[in-house]
Amino acid sequence: MHNKQSAAEIVSALKQLYPAAECSLSYGGEPWKLLVMSILSAQCTDRRVNIIAEELFQKYPTPEALANSDINELERIIKSCGLYKTKAKNIRASCALMVEKYDSTPPDTLEELLKLPGVGRKIANLILGDIYGKPAIVTDTHCMRISKRLGLTAPEDKTPFAIERRLSALIEPAEQSDFCHRLVLFGREYCTARSPRCNECPLISLCERNL
Numbered sequence: 764m765h766n767k768q769s770a771a772e773i774v775s776a777l778k779q780l781y782p783a784a785e786c787s788l789s790y791g792g793e794p795w796k797l798l799v800m801s802i803l804s805a806q807c808t809d810r811r812v813n814i815i816a817e818e819l820f821q822k823y824p825t826p827e828a829l830a831n832s833d834i835n836e837l838e839r840i841i842k843s844c845g846l847y848k849t850k851a852k853n854i855r856a857s858c859a860l861m862v863e864k865y866d867s868t869p870p871d872t873l874e875e876l877l878k879l880p881g882v883g884r885k886i887a888n889l890i891l892g893d894i895y896g897k898p899a900i901v902t903d904t905h906c907m908r909i910s911k912r913l914g915l916t917a918p919e920d921k922t923p924f925a926i927e928r929r930l931s932a933l934i935e936p937a938e939q940s941d942f943c944h945r946l947v948l949f950g951r952e953y954c955t956a957r958s959p960r961c962n963e964c965p966l967i968s969l970c971e972r973n974l
C-alpha cells in the first residue's frame with residue numbers, strides 16, 4: 764500500500780494529466796444547483812444529470828421555486844435519471860430546508876449538510892470541497908475502484924466511509940477535492956470499470972494493479 768510520499772506522486776501525476784480538475788456536473792457556479800444535481804446523480808450518469816438539469820432549472824430557477832414545485836411535474840422532468848420518486852421528494856424537502864434555514868444555499872458543515880434529505884457523506888463532501896474549498900474526499904464509484912487498484916486503500920477498507928478515512932489520512936488536505944475530480948476523469952479515460960487500459964496508462968509505474 765502507498766505511503767504519503769508515493770500517494771503524493773500519484774496526486775502530482777494526475778494533476779499533470781488533468782490540470783483543470785473540474786466537477787463534471789455543470790452547475791454554473793450556483794451552489795444550490797450542485798446540491799440538487801448531486802441528489803439526481805445517485806445511480807445515474809453525470810451526463811444524463813446535466814441534460815435533465817437544463818429543463819429542470821429553466822422551469823424552476825430558484826430553490827424556492829423547486830421547494831414549491833408540483834411533485835408530478837417534477838417527477839416527470841427527472842424521471843429518466845431513475846429513483847425519481849424518492850429524488851423528487853428529497854429535492855423538494857432539501858430546497859425547502861435551504862430556503863428556510865440557510866439563506867437558499869447549502870450549509871458549510873458536514874453535520875448540517877447531512878441533515879438535508881437525500882444528502883449522504885458523498886454529496887456533503889462534494890459540496891464542502893467544491894463550494895467551500897474545504898478538505899473533502901468524495902467516495903464515488905470511480906474513487907473507490909481506482910484507489911483500490913492503485914493501492915491507495917487497504918484490503919480491509921470495504922465501505923465508502925473506510926475509504927474516505929484512509930484517503931483523508933493519505934492525501935494532502937489541500938489536494939483532496941481536486942484529486943477526486945481527477946479520478947473521475949482518469950476513470951473514464953484509462954482506469955475504466957470493465958477494461959482498464961493498463962498498457963497505455965500514465966500511472967502504471969505507480970500502480971499496484973489490485974484488479
Ligand code: SF4
Pocket residue numbers: 912913953954955959960961962964965966967970971972973974
Ligand atoms: S495501471 Fe491499470 S489498474 Fe492501474 S491505474 Fe492504470 S489503468 Fe488502472
